Amino acid sequence: MTLTAAEKSCLASTFEKIAPKAEQYGSELFQRMFLGFPQTRTYFAHVDTSANSPQLSAHGAKIIASLGKAIKNVDNMSAALSDLSDLHAQSIRVDPSNFKYISHCLLVLLAAHLKADFTPQVQIAWDKFLAAVSAVLTEKYR
Amino acid sequence: MVNLEAAEKQTITSFWASVDPAAQGENALQRLLYCYPWSRRYFAKFGDLSTISAIRKNSHVRAHGHKVLSAVGDCIGHLGDIKGHLAQLSKLHCETLHVDPANFCLLGNTIVVVLASHFGAKFTPEVQAAFQKLVAEVAAGLSRKYH
Numbered sequence: 001m002t003l004t005a006a007e008k009s010c011l012a013s014t015f016e017k018i019a020p021k022a023e024q025y026g027s028e029l030f031q032r033m034f035l036g037f038p039q040t041r042t043y044f045a046h047v048d049t050s051a052n053s054p055q056l057s058a059h060g061a062k063i064i065a066s067l068g069k070a071i072k073n074v075d076n077m078s079a080a081l082s083d084l085s086d087l088h089a090q091s092i093r094v095d096p097s098n099f100k101y102i103s104h105c106l107l108v109l110l111a112a113h114l115k116a117d118f119t120p121q122v123q124i125a126w127d128k129f130l131a132a133v134s135a136v137l138t139e140k141y142r
Numbered sequence: 143m144v145n146l147e148a149a150e151k152q153t154i155t156s157f158w159a160s161v162d163p164a165a166q167g168e169n170a171l172q173r174l175l176y177c178y179p180w181s182r183r184y185f186a187k188f189g190d191l192s193t194i195s196a197i198r199k200n201s202h203v204r205a206h207g208h209k210v211l212s213a214v215g216d217c218i219g220h221l222g223d224i225k226g227h228l229a230q231l232s233k234l235h236c237e238t239l240h241v242d243p244a245n246f247c248l249l250g251n252t253i254v255v256v257l258a259s260h261f262g263a264k265f266t267p268e269v270q271a272a273f274q275k276l277v278a279e280v281a282a283g284l285s286r287k288y289h
Contacts, residue, residue: 031267032267032270032271034267035267035270036267036270036271036274037274104251104254105270107255108255108258108265108270109258111255111256111258111265112258112259112261112262112263112265113263114259115259115260115262116259118255118258118259120172120173120176120177120194121176121194123177123255124176124177127177
């Protein structure tokens, strides 16, 4: 799957809007995922998953920062995210089916905050990008 | 499969009162056809769906989006038995339309995205969760009579 130049540019400009609120949006991302897809909580049994949890907002901010890194290195994501791929394969071991839940919840989050600016073109750019990130994060599973 | 609690039913019903099935239905179907182009396989009769502007101008898309979202609205009037309510539509989608049920999840999630962009910050994680259950139940109802 390849991203067009317009799509890459769209990712970067959307990201600029969400990066300043990484903790708030990171926390919201988790709430959307846990409430919409409760089975995803099983990976966070050791964490305070309540709405105002500082652990979750810190972790959510990390995820958003990693997405920013992926966008900056969108033509070379395997290399840029190699450490994260290792981590997911050896330690976190999230079942691959779960990546579509977090990806969908990120699209919903973007839609809720960008409203009419979350056009079909913005949606397809993010949907393609998140599918590519998910593939990279699971590529060393076996 | 999924049980809607009383509070969730109320959330769904009250938010749906502010949904325009024509406008949001058209929006949802446009996004499905644009973002997930393989879904166009079911709409050969609609004509040109090759670009976003062709999709936007297509009157079949407008009409059909309205029809589909109105049908979802009808399910909201039968929250106690969505599966029973959808039995005939399920047979239609299997025997006549030959739609892969994977598409029901795709459209359901697209409807959730459209609702989020329509309602903005009011579409909280709790509201999203209620609608995720609704679209999951609709997808289950539509695939139940497949054989």
